[in-house]
Amino acid sequence: MRRRSLFPQVVIDRDTESEESSSDDEEEEGEANVVLPEEETIEESKNKGKTSITITLKKVCKVCKKTGHEAGFRGATYIDCPMKPCFLCKMPGHTTVTCPHRVATEYGVPHKNTTNPLEFVFQRQLHPRVSPIKPAYVIPDQVHCAVIRYHSRRVTCLEFHPTNNNILLSGDKKGQLGIWDFGKVHEKTVYGNIHNCILNNIKFNPTNDGSIYAASSDGTISCTDLETGISFSLMNLNPNGWEGPSSWRMLYGLDVNSDRNVVLVADNFGYLYMADIRSNNIMNKPTLIHKKGTKVVGLNCNSLQPDLLLSCGNDHFARIWDMRRLEAGSSLYNLEHKRVVSSAYFSPLSGSKILTTSLDNRIRVWDSIFGNLDYPSREIVHSHDFNRYLTAFRAEWDAKDSSESLVVIGRYISENYDGAALHPIDFINISTGQLVAEVMDPNITTISPVNKLHPREDILASGSSRSLFIWRPKKLDIAHPRQEKRMVLCGEVSKTHSKQHGDKSDDDSENDIFRSKDNGLKQKKLASKSSSYSSRGS
DNA sequence: AGCCTATGCAGCC
DNA sequence: TGGCTGCCCTAGGC
Secondary structure, eight states: OHHHHHTTEEEEEEEOSOSOOOHHHHHHHHHHTSOOOTTOOEEEEEETTEEEEEEEOOOBOTTTOOBSOOOEEETTEEEOOTTSOOTTTOOTTSOGGGOTTSOOOSSSSOOOOTTSOOOOOOSOOSSTTSOOOOOOOOOOOEEEEEEETOSSSOEEEEEEOSSOTTEEEEEETTSOEEEEESSSTTEEEEEOSSOSSOEEEEEEETTEEEEEEEEETTSEEEEEETTTOOEEEEEESOTTOOOOTTTOOOEEEEEEETTTTEEEEEETTSEEEEEETTTOOEEEEEEEOSSTTOOEEEEEEOSSOTTEEEEEETTSEEEEEEGGGOOTTOOSEEEEOSSOEEEEEEOTTTOOEEEEEETTTEEEEEETTTSOTTSOSEEEEOOOOOOSSSOOOOOEEOTTOTTSOEEEEEOSSOEEETTEEEOOEEEEETTTTEEEEEEOOTTOOSOOOEEEEOSSSSOEEEEETTEEEEEEOHHHHTTSOOOGGGEEEOOOOOSSEEEEESOGGGGSOHHHHHOOHHHHHHHHHSOGGGGGGGGTTO
16 A cells, blocks of 8 residues: 555665664665666655655556556556567467457447347458358357355356256365256355365266266365265375375366266376276276376266267376276377366267367367367467466357357456456357357456356356356346346355355345445446446346 | 455466 | 466455
């Protein structure tokens, strides 16, 4: 606070008499550690034996510490540091504002409301002569209901119930499991005693849709009965407890192979583990499937060819395996990426395509039929690289799309939407590279890295910070006009186990519910035009 | 209100 | 390899 208020003028009292300095002086010296570029003015005067120095600081770019420019928000538009490579495509020579991969927004193309799918095209097709075809995708573009601050930490994963269309499961950084019946908006449960740190992935038991498996950074796989919340550990990789970070195992990737009745998980040291669903026994020895010592963040079984397994991780590879011959180094293909691969999924219907998300800000499609797996058949530049404090973004297929071309992923960088800096959720046609729709709500000012499309209905579930949102197509919502009752505000959830039915806070108005500490801060950062906010989406 | 800082992060030097 | 640093991040605490 003090530094901000003094900026750009700092007055330093320096003790010239002795080497020893009082605690006050030390504090002031701390202030003087601010970078002092060329143009500071120093003025000294004797005052009670101390030398007083007045320094005028020239503003410095917070990114490169150089003068002459400043990175940061101008209103709701972020201006990059020109000394760095493009924040979006990572190439030198330009910034995000002039990046050819950026969706044109405030620079010419008018923004309409989100009623119709927006028509902005990423200029990034590998085959630019192929004219983009816009299928009649149905985009869930309007918030239908939400649970605000449902989780006590950020949401890490989402999973729809395989048979009950209204049930959404969610996991968070603290290890808690949420069960939300968004059909009866107020029916929500949180189990807090299953895991004690990050719940990385959830999968339903294929033989019993009343129970789920979850992989956690506490090193266990849990099997939980959804009705009772009673769970047992299928696997515990840290039976001796904490013995330091070099030995603590965390489980990330998780999938279930229903043909083989196997649960597969992978850890932060590159190993794959398997457990038999029927006997609950751990099978075989762990197999090194990625570079030793690196995190395996994703596992995915091919739904059509049960012998195929896909993995991805921090060694910058996605790898394809034959389940019949699983041993270190025996992968069928190694899909190379420039940075960490946060997700890799087989296409849901044919299983012949692979969709990967890498921290190099590219979504890649690998086609085993119309291409080879040596190179991706398409690379789409998209902003999803992040720094910290966020769940990793994962591009996911729309299982309802028979053409296997529609994909959803949250966007990291914000866009200036009528003066508000919002982070949309993008729908991308991966066969053309076209941005089919960018979905946002002016009340959601935080990033939405976790997104899941409903396997059977035109519904999108998104997790943003601690909150969950259900999106439906606007035209369908006419039959179900948005009501205040659809928004549920959750306070803190108890640490152990809490069931919440029909909270009293439900009667809050919509605006009150959305208004949070975080929201207030963010809006202040926005441009003054926030009054046009409320006109959007109405 | 404004800081600070956590960061079972990742990257880089 | 280890230690430092970090561009649009978040929540919580002082």
